[in-house]
Structures are given as structure tokens and as C-alpha cells.
Amino acid sequence: MGNKKIYDEKRILFVLREPQGRIQEISAYLRALRLPEGFTAEVTSNIEVPTAACYNAVQRESNARYKVYIAPGTVILEEDFLIEMVRLFAEQPDIGIVGLLGTEQLPTSGLFWDAPVRVGRALLQGGQRIEGKTVTGVYQDVMAVTDVIATQYDVPWREDLFQGEAFLAASACAEYRRQGYRTVLLASEEEGLLLSDTAQSADAQEQENFLDTYSRELYPLVSIIIPTYQRPEYFRIALTSAVQQTYRNLDIFITDNSHDTRTKEVYETYFSDDDRIHYEHHPEYHGAVENWRRAIAYDNPQAEYVNWLMDDDVFMPEKIATMMDFYFAYPDVMLVTSYRQSIDAQGKVISDIPATQPLCEQTTRIRGEGMGRLILTNLCNFVGEPTTALAKKAGMLDRHRLGWTGKEGRYLISDFPTWLRLLSQGDVIYIRKPLSQFRRHAGQDQHTAPTMAAGLICWGLMIRAAIERHVFLTTEEDRRQALAHYAFSVGQFLSTGLSRPIWKETYLKDLLTVYAGTMEAWTNGYQFSYEIDTSE
Numbered sequence: 001m002g003n004k005k006i007y008d009e010k011r012i013l014f015v016l017r018e019p020q021g022r023i024q025e026i027s028a029y030l031r032a033l034r035l036p037e038g039f040t041a042e043v044t045s046n047i048e049v050p051t052a053a054c055y056n057a058v059q060r061e062s063n064a065r066y067k068v069y070i071a072p073g074t075v076i077l078e079e080d081f082l083i084e085m086v087r088l089f090a091e092q093p094d095i096g097i098v099g100l101l102g103t104e105q106l107p108t109s110g111l112f113w114d115a116p117v118r119v120g121r122a123l124l125q126g127g128q129r130i131e132g133k134t135v136t137g138v139y140q141d142v143m144a145v146t147d148v149i150a151t152q153y154d155v156p157w158r159e160d161l162f163q164g165e166a167f168l169a170a171s172a173c174a175e176y177r178r179q180g181y182r183t184v185l186l187a188s189e190e191e192g193l194l195l196s197d198t199a200q201s202a203d204a205q206e207q208e209n210f211l212d213t214y215s216r217e218l219y220p221l222v223s224i225i226i227p228t229y230q231r232p233e234y235f236r237i238a239l240t241s242a243v244q245q246t247y248r249n250l251d252i253f254i255t256d257n258s259h260d261t262r263t264k265e266v267y268e269t270y271f272s273d274d275d276r277i278h279y280e281h282h283p284e285y286h287g288a289v290e291n292w293r294r295a296i297a298y299d300n301p302q303a304e305y306v307n308w309l310m311d312d313d314v315f316m317p318e319k320i321a322t323m324m325d326f327y328f329a330y331p332d333v334m335l336v337t338s339y340r341q342s343i344d345a346q347g348k349v350i351s352d353i354p355a356t357q358p359l360c361e362q363t364t365r366i367r368g369e370g371m372g373r374l375i376l377t378n379l380c381n382f383v384g385e386p387t388t389a390l391a392k393k394a395g396m397l398d399r400h401r402l403g404w405t406g407k408e409g410r411y412l413i414s415d416f417p418t419w420l421r422l423l424s425q426g427d428v429i430y431i432r433k434p435l436s437q438f439r440r441h442a443g444q445d446q447h448t449a450p451t452m453a454a455g456l457i458c459w460g461l462m463i464r465a466a467i468e469r470h471v472f473l474t475t476e477e478d479r480r481q482a483l484a485h486y487a488f489s490v491g492q493f494l495s496t497g498l499s500r501p502i503w504k505e506t507y508l509k510d511l512l513t514v515y516a517g518t519m520e521a522w523t524n525g526y527q528f529s530y531e532i533d534t535s536e
Contacts, residue, residue: 005063010038012082013064015055016045017072017165029075036086051168052159059154067154071147071165073196076100077123078188081150085186088139089152096153096181097173099145100192101132105328106218108247108321110167110210111202112146116329120185122147122193130195135187142185143218144170147193155179158213166202167210174214215248222320223251223303223393227295228311229288231443232262235311236270237347242309243274247320251303252277255294257286289536292414296401299393306393308386308414312439314343315387319435323390326429334368334426335419337389338435345441355380356438363431368423372472375423377481379459379489381416383428387436389415395422405465409534411457411510420462424471453507456490457532460514464521464528483522490515 014030016023027043035041044062046054055069066086070076078084078100085098101120103112112118118132119142146169158171173183186192224242228235235256242252254277256263264281271277282291295308305327309315323336339358342350352358359382360366375382383389403412404421422428463482466472473479490511510532517530 007065008063009065010040011064012039012041012066012068013058013062014041014043015058015067015069016043017047017051017054018045019047026075032079033076033082034079036083039086050159050163051165052157052162055157056159059156065152067151069149074147075194076148076192077190077194078192081186081192085150088186094180094182095184096151096155096176096179097145097183098150099148099183099185100188101130101147102142102145102183102185104142106144106170107325107328108219110170110207112144112170116325121188121191122195123191124195129191135185137187139184139186141182143183144173145183145185147195153181161209161213162206164203164206167206171210171214174217177217211248219247219249219324220304221249221251221300221302222247222305222307222324222390223253223300224307224309225295225298226252226254226309226311227291228254228256228258228263229291230258230260230263231311232266234439235263236266238309238311238313239271241315243271243277244317245315245320246318247324250276250320251300253298254279255291255298256281257283257288257291259283304393305390307390310385310387312441313385313387314437314439316435320390322431322435326431330365330429332426333365333429334392334395334422335383335389335428336431337383337428338431338433340384340388340436340438341434343437343439345439350440355382358432359430360432363429366428366430368425368427369472371428372420372423372466373478375416375420376463376466376472377478377485379485383416383419385438386415387438389419391422395425404462407534408458408461410536411454411461411534413455413458417458417462420472450507452493453511456493457507457511457514459486459489460518463518467526468528479526483518486518
């Protein structure tokens with residue numbers, strides 16, 4: 001057995017990555033820092049080997065208890081940093097890293113400087129300031145720090161993953177966390193650091209290494225739910241678009257009620273070795289309704305967000321990552337959606353229909369009340385199909401899983417009532433960039449008479465709920481516009497829908513009841529008195 005290293009508890013080592021000509025200048029700044037009583041400090045620098053290898057060599061060769069790793073061109077301005085650092089380490093032995101600039105949540109790129117929200121303040125050599133959130137209290141726990149990393153324990157740096165510095169600090173914080181140590185920022189009344197530049201070149205392979213290694217630890221789990229039925233080629237394309245997301249921390253659930261094994265064979269041939277995927281095949285007893293119920297009932301308790309993926313639609317590779325970054329930037333929003341491209345049966349991009357046309361000319365945060373009003377007054381699902389939006393799961397699952405009132409029953413349309421529910425709780429981000437593709441083809445059932453009738457019943461129920469709850473449709477003008485659109489849509493359907501070959505008599509009866517009751521409420525002070533049986 002080797003001898004256990006004996007540390008000098010009164011020694012601080014500054015580890016620089018500076019050329020020889022700069023060491024003297026940086027050392028002058030370091031000497032201006034106040035030392036704790038009885039402590040000594042020294043400086044070492046080596047730029048001849050990659051950064052992680054250099055830092056590991058320092059750990060092997062130095063017995064200094066406290067090591068302060070400083071990025072090139074960085075100066076510590078907080079004069080009491082060392083005193084407060086030592087005091088905090090002594091008081092909190094579970095703290096492994098102390099810094100002066102950091103973030104509570106790394107962006108999905110893994111790069112600190114892409115983070116929309118930073119904590120702490122710094123000064124750039126050009127005179128600009130980084131004004132992050134103020135540290136709450138004497139110190140604050142964060143996910144990662146940058147530029148200055150002070151430690152009281154030696155945890156190996158990942159030289160097997162990184163040669164450069166772009167991801168090294170975030171990696172160190174993750175490695176210390178794996179050992180049970182916390183990362184914190186010290187409070188500073190003024191700018192704590194002077195930085196040479198905020199731009200860092202990121203090697204693509206090192207970024208892949210970082211995200212592959214740490215995504216499950218650093219980013220919230222996102223569930224992707226895929227119901228599928230006997231469309232194996234479309235299913236293969238859809239599932240491929242899910243597993244190839246740049247966002248790694250995914251939980252992919254598939255419920256398949258195909259009566260043959262073609263879809264199962266696609267899964268087993270191409271995807272069965274991906275431990276993020278959970279596949280179920282129900283060939284005997286699951287019809288379309290049962291398959292939807294199974295999909296709706298799925299709830300991974302560790303997942304914080306959920307995105308449906310219809311088996312004929314497609315995700316763009318950066319969809320989930322882009323949307324999650326907006327949740328990181330605006331944690332109070334309830335829904336993130338985007339423009340979605342329309343594609344045909346062969347995957348060719350085709351022209352938009354009114355519902356899929358871009359809602360805004362640029363990415364916009366829209367008040368939930370305003371979006372709900374827009375949807376209901378136009379009877380148009382501007383948020384998009386289930387594939388389009390990424391939702392906060394908590395807002396969907398606290399009382400019932402999909403829908404708004406919980407009383408839609410067999411007339412539940414899975415998407416827009418759920419969006420209305422979330423919009424009643426908060427805002428939506430609309431991303432102008434297309435992040436998914438909506439396939440329009442002859443195999444869809446959305447244009448069959450029963451589906452159209454169920455949709456119109458659902459729209460009527462949502463208009464009633466909005467008026468009775470005094471949300472979205474709060475003015476006379478809004479209510480009249482919504483009801484006028486509803487009357488027109490039902491009339492248009494009744495003039496053409498009855499000639500369609502597939503029909504359900506109950507749906508016709510309920511649609512006429514909802515329509516008549518809605519028109520009566522229009523002239524009766526918006527008092528709704530009709531009732532229908534929505535049980536499944």
C-alpha cells in the first residue's frame with residue numbers, strides 16, 4: 001500500500017496557465033489578496049501540457065491543502081477571497097469547490113458562456129461588466145463555476161475526455177459532485193473577477209464527450225411518448241428523430257397496438273440496445289382507445305417535462321435542447337412550442353395550412369391568457385399538435401393527465417385542451433425556427449366524420465369552460481368572436497360531414513346538443529344548461 005499524502009493545512013497553491021512573461025504580472029495581483037493568518041501561498045504554472053494533465057500533475061506533486069485553479073487572463077479582484085474561502089471550507093467540509101462566477105443551470109450546449117442566467121459579477125478587460133444574479137447570503141450552491149476554481153480536496157481532472165478548457169470547469173464541478181461535494185459561489189460586493197474574454201473555442205468532440213458523460217446528472221429528464229399502430233416505416237423515422245436528439249437525458253416510451261410484428265421488428269433491429277427506450281407491444285387486446293389510454297397513463301416520476309411524438313411526425317435534432325434552454329432562461333413559462341413544417345407522405349416539405357403558418361416573425365414570449373384567447377376566438381390550434389410542444393409535466397398531471405376540465409371524456413382532443421390548461425397557468429414561448437415536422441397524409445383519421453365531430457364537441461366544451469371560468473374569453477367581443485367561429489364551423493361540418501361513410505349516431509346527437517346549448521347561451525347571458533354523457 002502506498003503512503004497516504006499528508007497535506008499542509010496552511011498552504012495555498014495558485015495554479016496558472018500563463019506564459020512565463022505573464023506570471024510575474026499575475027503574481028502581483030495575487031499578492032494583493034489578503035491571506036488568512038498563518039497561511040503561505042505560492043504560484044505554479046505549466047503550459048507545456050494540456051490543461052487537465054497539468055492539473056493532475058499538480059495534484060500528484062503538491063501537498064497544499066488548498067488549490068486555486070485560475071484560467072488564462074483571469075484576475076481575482078475580491079481581496080478577501082482567500083480568507084472567506086478558507087473559512088467556508090473549514091465550516092462546511094462537504095463543499096468541494098468555491099468560485100466567484102457561476103450558474104445554477106448549465107445550458108444544453110454545456111458551455112458556461114451560453115447560460116442565459118449567471119450568478120455573480122465580473123469585469124471584462126474591455127470595460128464591460130457581467131451582471132449576474134446576486135449571491136443569496138454568504139454563499140450559494142450552484143451547478144458550475146468558471147475561471148476560478150478553489151478546492152480543498154483533490155479529485156482527478158478528466159484528461160481522458162478533455163485536452164482544452166471549454167468544458168473543464170463544468171466537468172470538475174460534476175466530478176466533485178459525484179464524490180459527494182458541493183460547488184458554491186462566495187458573495188462579493190463588487191466585481192469579483194477581471195476576465196480577459198468570455199469567448200471560448202469549443203472542440204466538437206470534447207463537447208460530445210461532456211454531454212455523453214454528464215447529461216443525466218446535469219439536465220432534467222424529458223419523457224417522449226410515442227403511441228404507434230402499424231406504420232413501421234413512419235415509426236422508424238419518428239423514433240430515429242427522437243433517439244438522435246442532441247439532448248441526451250431522455251426517457252422514450254412506446255406503446256404499440258399493431259396486430260402484426262413489423263413495428264416490433266423495427267424496434268428490435270435498430271433500437272433495442274438504447275436503454276432510454278421502453279417499448280410495449282399489445283397486439284391482442286389493445287384497440288386505438290386502449291393504446292391512447294396506455295400512452296396517457298404513462299408517467300415516469302423522474303421526468304419533469306414531456307413531449308409527445310406521433311408516429312408519423314418528425315423531430316428536428318435540436319428540438320428538445322432548444323426548448324429546454326428556453327425553460328432554463330424563463331423558468332416560469334408553462335409551455336414551449338415552435339413553428340412546425342408540414343410534410344407529405346414522402347417527407348417532402350409542403351405549403352402551410354392556416355393552423356401551421358408562423359404565428360410570429362421572431363421568437364416571442366406570449367402571455368398565456370393572450371394565446372388562449374387567440375386559440376379560442378379563431379378555433380385554431382396555434383400551439384400545434386402533440387408533437388410540436390414541450391410541456392412542464394407538473395402542470396399536466398397534478399389532477400388529470402391530458403385535457404383542461406377533466407370532463408372531456410371520449411371527446412378529449414389530446415392537444416389544444418391540454419395547451420389551454422397550461423396556458424391558464426402561465427406563458428408560452430413560441431420559437432420561430434421549425435423544430436418539428438407535421439406529416440399530412442391520407443392515412444390520418446383527423447378528417448373522418450367521427451373525429452371531426454368529436455373535435456367540434458370538444459371545441460364547444462372548451463368555449464363553455466373558458467366563459468364559465470372567466471379566463472381567455474373575458475370580453476363580450478371575444479365571446480362573440482369565438483361563438484361566431486363555432487357556429488360557422490359546426491354549420492360547415494353539418495353541410496358536408498353527413499355524407500361521409502363513417503359515422504356514429506351518438507356523436508351527431510351530442511354535437512347537436514352542444515351546438516344548440518351554446519347558441520342558446522349566446523342569447524341567454526352566457527348561461528350554459530346543456531348536458532351530454534362524455535363517459536368512454
